[in-house]
Each structure stands twice: as C-alpha cells, then as structure tokens.
Amino acid sequence: MAGKLSVLAVVALATAAVFPSSVSAQPPLPPGPVTMIVGWPAGGPSDAVARLVGAHMAKALNQPVMIDNRAGAGGNIGSDAAARARADGSTIMLATVASHGLNSALYTRLNHDPLKDFAPIGLITTSPSVLLVPRDSPLHSVRELIEKARAQPGKLNYGSGGVGSSQHLAGASFKKLAGVDIAHIPYKGTAPAMTDLMAGRVDLVLTTGAMSFIRSNKVRALAVAAPRRLPALPDVPTFDEAGLKGFHTDSWYGLVAPAGTPRPVLEQLNAALATALRDPELERQFSEQGSLPVKPMGVDEFWNFVRKQMPTAAEQVRISGAKAE
Template sequence: MFRILRSVAALAGAGAIAAASLAGPAAAADYPTRPITMIVPFAPGGSTDLVARLVAAKMGDALKQQVIVENRGGAGGNLGATAAAKADPDGYTILMATVATHALNPALYKKLPYDAEKDFAPISLLVNVPNVLTVNPNFPAKTVQELIDLAKKDPGKYAYASSGNGSPLHLSGELFKKLAGVDLIHIPYKGSGPALVDVIAGQVPIQFDNLPSSVEHIKAGRLRALGVTTKDRVASLPDVPAIGETLKGYETYSWNALFAPAGTPPEIIAKLHDAGVSAVNDPTVKAKLAESSAVVVGSTPEELAAHVKSELAKWAPIVKDSGAQID
C-alpha cells in the first residue's frame, strides 16, 4: 500500500513539474497580462526618475500594458534595488538601475542586501548621462590643465563640491585626483542643488555634477565648464572638451539600465528589452533625453552584463582609495 501511495505521489509530482514547464512558455507567450512596476530606487525629480518616466510611458505603449513608476528611495538606492531583486521573477517588477546601485554600492557598503550580478537579469543599458567639472567664473583656472597646475602648486588649498559622500560625483573627483596626482579637499553636500548654490556663490570653487543639473548655469555664465567626464565631447556643449583630452584614461558618467529579478524567463527578458530599446529610440523621447544631455545606448542584455562587470572592476579600487565606506 505504501509503495502504491508513493508511486501516486511521484506521478503527481511529475505531473506538476510537467505542468509548470508547460505553463512557463505559455505565460511568457501571453506576457504581459497586467501592469508592470518599474522601481526607481531614488526620490522623484532626479535624472533617474526623469529617464524612467519617459521610458515607462513608451514601454507601456509597446507592451500594451501600463508600466507604473514606483519611487523607492533610500540607502543610496539600496532599498529599491533590494525590493526588485527579491520580487517574483515573472516580468512584472523591473528596476531602473544606476551606476550607484550596480557599481558603487557593492564597494561602498560593508553589507549589501543584494548581489549586483547574481540577483538580477540584465535587460538593457538605456542611456549614459555625462558629468561635468565646473568652477566659479572668478576661479583663475580656465582649462583642466590650469586647474591641475594650480592644485599641484598648492596641494590641499582648493576644494571641490559633490552631491555627497560615496556618490558618483564624489568618486568622479577622486578619480580626477588620482590620475592627475593632485590633492583637492572634498566637500560633500546633501544633493547637487545645495552644492550648485555654493559654487555659484563662490563658497566652494570647484564642483563635479551631473551635466543636466549644471548645463543651464553653464550656458548662462554662472559656472565655467572645464571639461565633461565622458570619453567624448557632448552635443549640448560642443566647445567644452572632455577631461580625457588632457588627463589620459579619465572617463566617468552616470547611467541608467533596466534589470529584472534573476530567474526571469528569457522570453520575457526579450520582450522587455525590445520595448525598452524602442522607447529610448522613439524620436520624442530621444529629443527629450538629448535636452538633458543623456546619450541613448540601448544595449543587449549581454552587453549590459559585461558593462556591469567592467564598472565593478573599475570603481572598486577608486572607492577603496577614497576611504569612503558605509556600514
């Protein structure tokens, strides 16, 4: 009798497995049948939120389901990233990630509640957002080389502002210091806005900032741009050189990429990828992104996976050298 029951149980289990295996592709074929949540791991109003809302609307059109942006800010992006990592891998929760969540935080935090590679399925690197090195218009340096010369002449005399300890902009400054061999004092602020106010007022002479935050101040003459942090010059400020033109090997930028929880079926990843890439290449979206100096990429999932690996390797030693660490 026991053997019969065990055989029945085994057959039932096999049937359940078979049914699940059939349901998976079927579910993927029908996907999506309800709204999708796109988690933004930062507060509303920032550059990541801007990109997410532009992309979500167009992805919804392509997928014929609403893509709802949900802001879950906190802990430098960790709260939102963790929520996405722990979500069901069914394609109904995705993450608009950044260089912070997937390259800096793994080096900054002693205990990170997610693994930037193992806990996520890459979808697409959507856009790169340049940073910029600016100075108060009264500051004597008019070029990157003049700034380096001044800093070398008087080590520790000059300070630069950033949006906070461990932020991409703080670490952009640390990479600059390392490659230029200069000593600049870091002044962390609670966001780019307060830092901008003090640099424009002359309280701090130098700043590393996201270009979208600073570009109008640069065009109005309230700030002088010495260089953009990307490898090449940007279309919105064609006369401003890339820092790498003077400082060989220098390149930093912020980026936004889509991820799903690890284990999301490949067929669903493919649909999300196509919708995301189509969204950033929509003429209206592309024009709005260009206004914010964001550069469209639209990578494959494999290219995004390789990008994360290279970014982790790049930023880990920079974070270590900066001494920034968060418990």
C-alpha cells in the first residue's frame, strides 16, 4: 500500500506541475509600475481624479502608479491604447461616462468595444457639472444667460474637452432644455478650454473639477447641475433653484483593465482602490474638487453599474441631439 501511495503522490505532483491550479496559473499583479492611461490631457478634471486616486492606490499596492495621458478623439485614443495593452494588470485605464457610455452613441464606429475589450476594477467617484463663465462676464445668472442666448441666437459659445466629452454632452443638453442656440467649440481636453474661458475667448463651460479656478476667482460659477447644492460651493444655486428645472448631470470615474486580465489581479486592484477610497484624506480632496464620495464597489457590482448606465447615456445623447463632429 505504501508503494502505491508513493506512486500516486509522484503522479499527483507531476500532474500539478503540468496542470497548475487556477490560482497559481493566474499570477498576482506584476512587480514594477502600474500605468494608468487617461484619455484626456494633463490639467483637466479626469487627469486630476486619476492622479489623486493613483497616488493613494500606489500606497496600498506598494507599487508606483504612473499616469499616461493619451488625449484625443473624445477619449477614444486612450481607450484604443488600453484595449490593446498587455492584460496582466500592468496597464489600467481611467474609465468615464464618455469612454463607457456616451461615445458608443456619439460615434458611428469605434475601434474597441467598451464592454468586450475591457475588464472591471471599480468605481472611483461621481461629480456634477458646474456652469462657469469668465470672471468679467456680464452674465451673472442662468436666467440672464438664457435671455441673452434667446435674444442673440448663435452668438454665445461654450467650450468642451472635445467631441463626445461630458462637457460636450452637458452643453448640448443645456441648449435643448433651455431652448437656446449656443455654438460648440471642442478642444483637445478640458484644460485648454478652461484657458480660453479665463481669457474670455469662450463664453461658458459646463464641467467638473474646476474648484481651484473658482476659488482663485479666475472664473465665476453660476449654477450646479445637481439636485442639491455642492458642499464645496454652498453659495452656488442648483439649476432647479436658478430657474431651469431638471437639468442634472452625473459624470462618473472608474477603473478598467484590458479584457483577459486575470480575476485575481482585478480583485487585487479593486482592493487597493477600496483602501484608497476609505482614506479620509482622499475623500477630503475629492470633496474640495466638487466630487461626491461613493461606497466602494466590488468588481462585478461595478461592471453591472457600467452596463446599467450605458443605455441611459445613449438616451441622453439622443435627446440632446449631440453628434460627433
């Protein structure tokens, strides 16, 4: 009997070497830096979220998280690059309502599939848009803005981070709900749009992540596209309060990886994200940016969230009449 057991043990060991367990076949996160692709330029709201959460995740992972800005085509250049990246966790991507919602409805053809070519990690935060005008703008309220736009159709303009960006959709939705004609000026990211807003070359921008510009008095906030006022902007009314009922936006930010990334790696990254989100310092930083805290989501819960909001985002595009220009 002992001899038979020895033979069986040898066979078992040989079998394990040839056919390792699913856990050992799926290695943990590779050593070295994790690259987070961001489909928008440095200095914009998406970039700010990425850098904040990346810094806190680096502590949890004990590995550097490097930001790689791949701007252009409404975030699609970054999505294309991330979809083609090595699926081992060494490359992840900042997902947004644009990359995983709006772009599928705005563009007739994408070089990637937002669901099939990516794997979920988790939700980071959500943020409503704020209506901004130059510091010296003669417009001091939403009502004044709408009255001028109706009196002079096509004269006012709004800037965005590019075709298909959340600013583009927010502006298009505002135009439709208010019944006004305002020209769209797309930029290669929110940062250059904000530069021209501060210089007075753009009449307005609807965006997130502009708290530093507001606090430094470089721009003025007229309204917040949320059901309630933002804690960071207690004196700025909601659009409901300002007279335009029902104008609400909700830009969300999350993390995804290339499709095929092993589940244990996704779980490891999700755990690091959850640790980061529980850090009071990160919560404070997000609040100061005008973002809202979220409860950490599991991998599957986040992917269900993404799937559920995609038809809603597509309907928002349809109602707004926004098109990829």
